[in-house]
Amino acid sequence: MSERVDWAAxxxxxFIALIQQLMEPSADDPDEEE
Known part of the structure; x- marks a missing residue:
């Protein structure tokens, strides 16, 4: 991951939302479907 996340903040x-995004197959660009 090139992004630096301030996990403590x-x-x-x-955190859960971020993990769910990372686990989705279309996490690269969800808006691209429309």
Missing amino acids: MTDDE
């Missing part, structure tokens, strides 16, 4: 919800 993240809330649990933000």
